[in-house]
Amino acid sequence: LNHKTISVMGFSLFEFKLKSLEHSYTLQSNTDHLSMSLNGKWRLSNSNASLSLPAQVPGCVHSALQQQGYVPDPYFRFNDVSYRWIAFDNWTYTTTFTVSPEIKQKVLLMFDGVDTVGSISLNGIAVGKTDNMFCRYDFSVRDLLKDGDNVLQVVLLSPVLYASERRKAHSSYRIPPECPPDVQKGECHVNFIRKEQSSFSWDWGPSFPTMGLWKGVQLEAFDVLQLIQVSSVPFYSTCSQWRMQVELHIDAVQTAHGQITLSIPELDSEQTFQMQFLPGKTKSNFTLFINTVQLKLWWPNGYGEQPFYRLTVRGFQDGFLIFNTQSKVYFRTVELIQEPIVGSPGLSFYFRINGKPVFLKGSNWIPAHSFQDQVTSDNLLQSAVDANMNALRVWGGGVYEQDLFYDICDELGIMVWQDFMFACATYPTEADFIQTVREEVVQQVQRLKSHPSIIIWSGNNENEAALATDWFNIPASQRLTYIKDYVMLYVNNIKKIVQEDQSRPFLVSSPTNGAESEQEGWVAENPYDPHYGDVHFYSYILDCWDWRTFPRTRFASEYGFQSWPSFSTLQPVSVKEDWSYDSNFTSHRQHHEDGNQQMIQQAALHFHLPNATDPLKRFTDTLYITQVMQAQCVKTQTEFYRRSRSEIIEGKGHTMGALYWQLNDIWQAPSWSSIEFGGKWKMLHYFARSFFAAVLPVAFEEDDTLFIYAISDLSRDLKLRAVVSVFSWTDLNPVCTLSSDMLLVPEGSAVAIFKQPVATLLAGCGNCTRLTCLLTFHLEDNSSQQGPTNHHFLCSPKDAQGLHRPNITENKIGFTVTLHSDSVAPFVWLDVGNIPGRFSSNGFLMVSRNRTVGFNVWRPTSVAELTASLTVTSLRDIY
Template identity: 60%
Template sequence: MSVCGALFVGLVLFGCCCGGLSEGSSLSLDGKWGLLNSNGSLSLGAQVPGCVHSALQQQGIIQDPYYRFNDVLYQWIALENWTYSTTFSLNSPFRDKSKVLLIFEGIDTVSTVSLNGITLGQTDNMFQRYDFSVKGILKDKDNVLEVSLTSPVHYAKDRRQCHVNFIRKEQCSFSWDWGPSFPTMGLWKGVRLEAFDQIQIIQVSAVTLYNSNASQWMVEVELVVDAVYTLNDVDLTLSISELMSVESHKVQFVTGRSKVKFTLHINTQSKVKLWWPRGHGEQPFYWVDITGSLKQEKIVNEIAKGEEFVAVVADANMNALRVWGGGVYEQDLFYNLCDQMGIMVWQDFMFACALYPTEKDFIQSVREEVVQQVQRLKSHPSIIVWSGNNENEAALATDWFDIPGTEKPKYVKDYVTLYVNNIRDIVLKEDQSRPFLVSSPTNGAESEQEGWVSEDPYDPHYGDTHFYSYTHDCLDWTSFPRTRFASEYGFQSWPSLSTLRQVSTEDDRRYDSAFSSHRQHHGDGNQQMLQQAALHFLLPNSTDAHKRYTDTIYITQVMQAQCVKAQSEFYRRSQSELIEGKGMTMGALYWQLNDIWQAPSWSSIEFGGKWKMLHYFAQNFFAPFLPIGFEDEDEFFIYVVSDLDEDLRLSSAIFLYNWSKFHPVRSIYNKIPILIPGGSAVNIYKSCFVTFHLEDKDGKQQGPSNYLFFSPLKDAQGILPPNITAKVSKEGEAFSIFLQSEAIAPFVWLDVGDVPGRFSSNGFLMFTRNTTVSFYPWRPTNVTELSQSLTVTTLRDVY
């Protein structure tokens, strides 16, 4: 994969002591508030930040909303109106400042805000920050602040049917095919007062640009400020001391909110260290010092801090994530962690699988949302692309909503108005450092030529592709699109029994129970999982209902892992092939990473953080270099894919096994080193279960082993009961699990129940008699607890 480095800069902000930033006062209003429902029958304490559902649960008024059918039983909560209130006092120096703002970082969603009985304004967008000027309203004591929230269900329904898209709120909170319906309300981000005499900095961003003609890096810094009065000829100095770069500017801050930009040109004699995506280099950063003086007062500073890593993604050898358009813009910490770990982010705007209005008020709200989010996020080098929406071009092009032909031009016009004339226009003005895609999937420039809505947005010749097929054999690589970029694909599975046990009763734990049906929000999803599994495996048939249920969960996870493995490996080996104008696949993002409740979904991480078998598989199929085997017209091929930046010279080792024996029937070593160019996929072997790996010149294995089954395992002959035994021992902060098997065992699955943590490897093909796996606990445990909790399941155990 071709990648480019970027210059990553942090910010050190400096203000003045004369009543500007440094002497401005801030008072957090987070903490315990009061919460009241519409008719006053419920009055309780509520934590801010938070939401109504969490407050009701914390006060014992409702149970776990995720337990059994509580998502239905608690629908009344979203149908009520609720009011948050708090009382606070202030000291005189705070009130004496020239300007005092009441700031809500996030209100979910439709509300009226009042202070001391005076209405300050209304809110209607979950993704916006709201500022209210309150200087003349504040008192020294007993200030009463109220936020009256309107039911998001009634608000949206009053505007149209179907109505979810008519409110600027997290779209999946009204349910999706992998999640429950909990249309939340609340103060979901912080609330504070800020007072200042001269100027308040609202947002600071720094974007790096490269002038290829001058061979020079530039840092474009932008300040969004609120000035009490116009400030002329303010001296600002930008500097990166490590790069021996400094530049001074005179700027003007006009009264009210305004934005100023200025540029620091990096010294061409300095050696710049670039930020690289994970797997391609390091992630260094530089501090940009922004210093300024008002009335020649003393300068002080504030320095931002961050965390260490995004472990769950990095541990699975992923280097990219997509923030999907049906959720929320992530918190700053998420992007900071991605910056630090080199995880690239595909950032959607929050529009998904629907047609949206273009009335003036809606557009105005969206424009403010987009401006705020781009200004907040554009400093992060981890964000590699903006995307206007999820699947809305495809929805129009392929007529998801049965729009009459005569009406379609109207909907296309609205689509262009929202995403092109407004969102795209704002993004291109606010951030010139990264590309903007109007939709996903899209044909990109081809869609633009066709008036922004292509005849076939899924055309693999262009742009990115989403691909799902639940009825065809998911291991048949010939059915996959040879696309430029696979930005969405996947298959469902059920979470583990230990995860489901938290929200179910014993009677619920049957595949045909009312609970299992209720938790499945994808049409025919439970049946589709079994139908797919039946193509490849014998389905569990134990007469013990509990065992049959747990075996079925296991089979769905095996099938999901195999399905996504096959498709991911196809996309990876297609990165160097162009066949009939299709191929050169330069990205594979499977759907989806995480769950939001305990239910079947496309995720590889269960609610609570437990890894599914798919996530363990991803460690291998996303490894930096990997041998991939497949059949084509009765011939066996092995490709080696490499995402490394250097060339490798490795040999192949191929082993043919009989299921009933540990010793390979045949071993084939290609001792002639094969050149594997970095960033490529190379066909290295042509020639019935086989394993294969790569070796260096000394015969040492490099990278993971892989395998290929030449028949569905339901037809395989000679798979014997492995009777695996396990012994647990303590090894430093981790635990070692020594496994011994009597036979080759496919899909060996280790589970320690409710003990949180992860294994070094899981769901693997055990083709040696002995192997050792490590377990990394997420809480204190011991050998006795792990030994008693540990279960080992293989494919042969469920038949």
């Protein structure tokens, strides 16, 4: 037994730490509170005890089996199907701990997260049950504890069989979809169980219906009371006055009188409140008033800093300090503006942060791993910021992310559009299902509402659209039943709970017409109407280079195209016979119907397809061309949305958000992601770094006329000109260079800055034609270039005359590479295999003889390792 004495605010604090069978507890005498962690090594066994093994908590069954060598890598080849048996068995977690039976007056056994359907017993006596992965559970166990060893057991039922039984019990009418499409190789009835919906499979991910204690387990013991949770939400009043709404969740043993002191020392703000602690769990609200003109606001990435202050909450009883906790607090306001637009039917749809309209630039977040105990999100979130993103939508078929995710978003200025976990389905509305959902929503809002990064709650993903456009072939005679269920779940329950948090808006669904959907009884006739709300749009057959195929929407919250990850990402989970675009492996990994064919068909519209005779080169070249296609498609669509922010054309426009689908991958497979599983940037992510730049030039053609827009997200006006360089495909020297007049580009706007018929432009540039020349362009003020250099192809690269294989050589000095080229080289791609890191630029159009690119390493490496791994590919190298 080790002990130490430290002084806290005049009190002696004795802290004891005791190790007991992999667990530990901490006793603090000033609070008379004992906290004993039960995390660590448990035992895990299946239903017939044929398997018994150590298992880490937090963790899951799949991870334990993998760590103990019972199953190789679940992601290897076809193992997602080979290991289906795991999810069809029941599993039991067991641990033993020692604790004094006279420990405290009240002892709670707390589970921060159980996945999912569990029966808990302590010393052979039933304690309680769980049925919701997203809920925290606690059980009073003082009378069940005994001197010496205490045995805690959690029996988890097969989620697949449980969901199936729940479906059978719901016999009155269908709750579709019954099963995922066959191409997903998934399990059925996931909408009958409150767990990660995508764990039964999705069109970008495998079926791994997990089970486990996926968050922490602990004993909490106390004689007086326990502070369970603190949440703080700021509200702006007037005349620079703010009020901080502080919510305390307290569990008290008996009635007691005391004081609560709230303070933010940096703001000279402190208030003390007299209160009565009532027995059991109670929620108390306090308001801390703050008068200051120097208060620093939290801003999204690109708009300002993300400063925070420290809120101290202290509780006293009879003059003794019984709890003392600190938390970060941020000050910001958010509004969702839906109001009439002059010259347009419909309503606007945009966010104001701290009173300033903000264009949301970013992507959609899916679970970063099939097994939540193996998730790391920091590098992915940093990569989002490095690509000039300011927003992510946490999609409703995954999980409410863990605290660290939102902490990082707060620190990096990433706005979060937070879905509740319902996606692409109808759901039952029996009383017990509604009750567990209500508890889930209450807990998640309490847990997350202190985060300034969360700017909106959204009830579900695509469920309004599913009803409106009849995804599930519901007979007309039953339609009202499903709409009634929809309103009961999302409006009468979820919305009612969430609106108690008045610090941010709530939408019932995404996509939605927002206020218009509400007017239509919450299910609009056309939730994809571009005059309202947010829109999801996908088209894989139409030419993605033609901006006219995209809806000019108020807000684009989902859109995208698939690509394959790089060979270095696929290689560890495959074997040589898999390395072909038409192998069983590539077919197995594609969970979107006809996805592999759609990628090739889209690429073939503008590029020659790989035709190498060497099978491996042909495969790697095909992976490359899918990434080129994806990057160019999403670039075209995103630039269309960004240049539409200041325009209303035929009643459509004022676009104020572009969140492409999707940021990250859950495994090594084709998907819509811009970052591969493991963190490697696809070409799309490098493109995003440019097309999400704060100042951006965008070119497009209409009626054979070239337009260039200057787009600015800055908070100040600019005066800019467009500089256009015309290159021949055969020469690195520009044929000619044109400049526009200097024009005013107001803050937060998109302005047409250059306009000229293509024929006129080419006629003034020697012998240029659409087939022989291409354009690059950038923006300048009076002193320097503003924003990145962009490009515009006057024809499809497959039709370009004079495009030949460049001779590109590399000169490596440290972690930089200088490329030398003798001709124009489109989509130059540097790859260093499985060395983690990213280049300063990649996938670029090379129209200069020399270009230097840096490599930012994410683990120790050497110049020799980089040199040995480096390959350089350009478009002409693949055919």
